[in-house]
Amino acid sequence: MRTVAPAVTRAAAIGTAVAAVGVLAFTALVNSQGTHRQVRAAPTRPVTPVPVSTLPGSIESPAEGTNRPRVTARQKKLWLRGLAGTWTRDGKHTYFRFHVDGTGEWNAFGQKLWTGKATPRDAKTFVLSDPDGHGGAYWQVSLLRGRKLLFAGTRQTFVKAVSRRTSSRS
Numbered sequence: 001m002r003t004v005a006p007a008v009t010r011a012a013a014i015g016t017a018v019a020a021v022g023v024l025a026f027t028a029l030v031n032s033q034g035t036h037r038q039v040r041a042a043p044t045r046p047v048t049p050v051p052v053s054t055l056p057g058s059i060e061s062p063a064e065g066t067n068r069p070r071v072t073a074r075q076k077k078l079w080l081r082g083l084a085g086t087w088t089r090d091g092k093h094t095y096f097r098f099h100v101d102g103t104g105e106w107n108a109f110g111q112k113l114w115t116g117k118a119t120p121r122d123a124k125t126f127v128l129s130d131p132d133g134h135g136g137a138y139w140q141v142s143l144l145r146g147r148k149l150l151f152a153g154t155r156q157t158f159v160k161a162v163s164r165r166t167s168s169r170s
Contacts, residue, residue, distance in 0.1 A: 052136065071120065079120040083141075087149045087158035096149065096158055104128075
């Protein structure tokens with residue numbers, strides 16, 4: 001193995017030291033010629049107002065108001081029954097699984113991404129929330145035609161998996 005001669009090492013060290021001294025001298029020169037006034041950052045405002053529903057921790061959407069019809073517990077139970085089951089995206093790797101009581105989970109490649117509860121807004125739209133109450137307008141699922149489910153957070157479509165019990169009856 002070849003070794004570097006001490007003269008080369010010494011020359012590299014001296015060159016680095018001279019460059020560092022040059023940078024320091026240049027910085028000191030620039031700082032001494034400038035005026036020493038305080039620069040204040042201008043206050044910033046969003047271009048458009050941010051709806052409360054998109055802030056973390058909010059569950060209500062801007063469309064929800066007091067003029068929505070009252071939904072009975074019986075209707076909610078019926079709607080949740082339609083949501084219950086496993087909804088897959090790509091085989092068995094990414095899926096939502098909902099139970100009849102509205103509790104559910106979202107899994108991807110063996111990791112739980114979400115666990116919480118689906119609350120029906122109407123027969124086809126369900127708001128998702130976790131035990132801490134976090135959610136948002138984008139944190140919902142919608143039932144589509146043809147046994148499909150759309151997750152608003154990623155705009156991905158999931159297909160309802162055929163359960164073993166119903167497939168063995170036919």
